[in-house]
Amino acid sequence: MPDADTVTTEAPDSAVATEVRRRPALSPSRASDFKQCPLLYRFRAVDRLPEVPTKAQLRGTLVHSVLERLFALPAAERVPPRARELLGPAWTDLSAERPEWTALFDGERPEDHAEWLRSAEKLLDAYFELEDPRRLEPEACELHVEIELGSGVLLRGYIDRLDVAPTGEIRVVDYKTGAAPREIGEAKAMFQMKFYAVVLWRLRGIVPRQLKLMYLTDGQSLAYTPDEAELVRFERTLEAIWQAILKAGKTGDFRANPSKLCNWCDHQAHCPEYGGTPPEYPGWPEPDAGDETPLDRAD
Secondary structure, three states, X not given: OXXXXXXXXXXXXXXXXXXXXXXXXXXXXXXXXXXXOHHXXXXXXXXXXXXXXXXXXXXXXXXXXXXXXXXXXXXXHOOHHHHHHHHXXXXXXXXXXXXXXXXXXOOOOHHHHHHHHHHHHHHHHHHHHHOOHHHOOOOXXXXXXXXXXXXXXXXEEEEEEEEEOXXXXXXXXXXXXXXXXXXXXXHHHXXXXXXXXXXXXXXXXXXXXXXXXXXXXXXXEEEEOOOHHHXXXXXXXXXXXXXXXXXXXXXXXXXXXXXXXXXXXXXXXXXXXXXXXXXXXXXXXXXXXXXXOHHHHOO
């Protein structure tokens, strides 16, 4: 079976299938990984070590799915009771796509799973306190974006929601449901938002008017207005990160960078900072680390 980086094609007159590797790209999550800890980037993008999601991550993924479905409804139906009704079907679909996720609930009492769903309801209730979706008509939800910079770096990612005003002004909206320390979480989130701002600016020739983070755990919003000069600088930062990734990839020198975020890392058993040993370096495979997982987007 081809891995997630390959696409199988078959010539019309041949039964022999060929695998075409997608071109490697940089996503906000993987760029943030390398910036935080090069070894974490290696574990995720090169070694592709498995990670067990938390229930909080799954809840965030579920809430994102519900909000996407909510905006697919007629405006008048975008009300809290309807959003709650979408939770069950959304989880059924997600768990069918990723049956391994249901293992987190094996052996639990039915009431425990019901409480988990109620905690997702609370996040949805917090969303409705921040804005009224009946008054919005987003251009897109879960929008896949991709652009090649002049330097040749390919950027790729998913935007939770893109609002475009009748005057053409763009707003990028991202929902946050995680529980990382606020100062760390905000820094990572703003890095992600500037990444999307660069992509949209290069795709559309318009600097987004607003980058909006919606924190559903505590019912707060954070809005930021970038300018073109800032995006030029940030674009250079992304190019520098990619060049550093390529350099580390050729030598295998992905170093650990200990921080408070180590407490949330699944890979301490392989990390030298915790007495572990990384797997043997497989060589630089030019991984397609650009596609963010649903868990990345729900962070």
